[in-house]
Amino acid sequence: MNQELRELYQQVILDHNKSPRNFRKIEKPSFYLEGYNPLCGDNITIYLQLDENDIIKDISFLGSGCAISKASASLMTSLLKGKTKQEAKKLFEKFHKLITSKIDEEFDLEDLGKLAVFSGVREFPARVKCASLAWHTMVNALDGKCEKVSTE
């Protein structure tokens, strides 16, 4: 496989695509929101369960999309459990910075943790929206927005 492709489709991403984590509905969520990419038809619904201290007790997703968007949603849900609202938003900012950064820009990969597997997305501008759909939807859901999120 070509080097750029290998960086985009890292084993972790292929794995999350094949067996996505938290791929289910939360019956009585505090918030849920559908995210949609009109360009490709990808749609992902994020379900969030927060406790009284604004800590994410449970988070899940359902929907259809490419490997990048599915793996991104899967990884996001497994990282955010137990995080506060503020921590979740901070992580989103880091993630967003990573996938929209210039190719030669250096990152503290340790700080990014598992999210570092998405660094290959930078080489594929057309796929940035795939990677960010779940995150955008999550942040809007946390803010209590109930209008469908669109990447356009």
Place this chain on the structure above:
Amino acid sequence: MLLKQDNADIKKNLDYNVEKIRSDFPILSQLVHGKPLVYLDNAATTQKPLHVLHSLENYYYKQNANIHRGVHALSQEATEAFESSRIKVKKFINALGKNEIIFTKGTTESINLVAQTYCRSVIKEGDDIIISEMEHHSNIVPWQLICEEKNANLKVIPIDDKGEIILDEFEKILSERTKLVSIVYASNSLGTVNPIREIIKLAHSFNVPVLLDAAQAVNHLQIDVQELDCDFLAFSGHKLYGPTGIGILYGKVNLLEKMPPYQGGGDMISRVTFKKTTYNELPHKFEAGTPNIAGAIGLGAAIDYVSTIGLDKIAAYENSLLEYASEKISDLKGLRIIGTSKNKISVLSFVLENVHPHDVGTFLDFEGVAIRTGHHCTQPVMDRFGIPATSRASFGMYNTFDEIDILYNGLKKILEVFN
């Protein structure tokens, strides 16, 4: 199944020199990600032969002037080139007269023109417009807009699992309330060629005019509007190896004459005063403003090029490519072809189990293979088949059997990575 051996026979039988044709398309001989470009996105847009490129260059180098009413030499030359393209189009689709050929931006504008002029003037509350479930969004939304405005109904002919129109259902919804049937000749996402002769006959038995969206048909099927007896026909130049931004609306002269103008402006008038304006004669009534002159000339050149090779030969060759590709990829595990009508243009839509079309598209791109992935502006078709998107390979006159093998090998690799 077709074997390589047979390919040579097909090529021979068709008397079809694909290498010669390929040499007319310089864009094809380039590398993408280090691999030879395999361009299989012809249903989105086709590449342009040198003959078309030279016609554009020649116009801007030597002929550029605004058309009509100019008394100077260049203006007359440009007018002549522009109008001679109209005659080429007229001959190409065998219209009765050149006044039935209206230059537009493309298929989308042609359909909108009919919606905003013909339909707006004839549709009343409670009337119906009929389309099919396999329409491109450009043959859905213009009708929705006018139906909303007029409180009319948009009725939809359903399709079956093969991706074919269910004619019985069409008969059921066709009535005295129907004011127009607008139907795609060949589907861009399924490839299905519709039984338009039956549809037109049925519609005409209720005196209902029929618009054919021929965007995908025009470069595969020889169109004779008089023989088909369609009332309107729309297509784009860029899918016929011509430039983008130019298209055609054909309309029967008696309908066009009754229709109010589409846009107001220069060239579409015969006399303007502040009290009253009288409109220009056909086809100029529908061509306000300076048109895409170069585009029209380029379209004329594309028609010349296609006609020299012969649309029947092109179609036969493309059909053999489709047959070979359909057979070949069918042995891939987990691959399902969407659109399995016997009567298809060379469009091959498919889904792979466990691999999303966008991932297929990205992987193939690195093999040099350009295909389209997504809903192809036919979301109702995706809904009908319960899928979010498909991968679509569409073949043009310059594609080869070897390129299909490259597509096949690419898909095989993808399945290995994802499974």
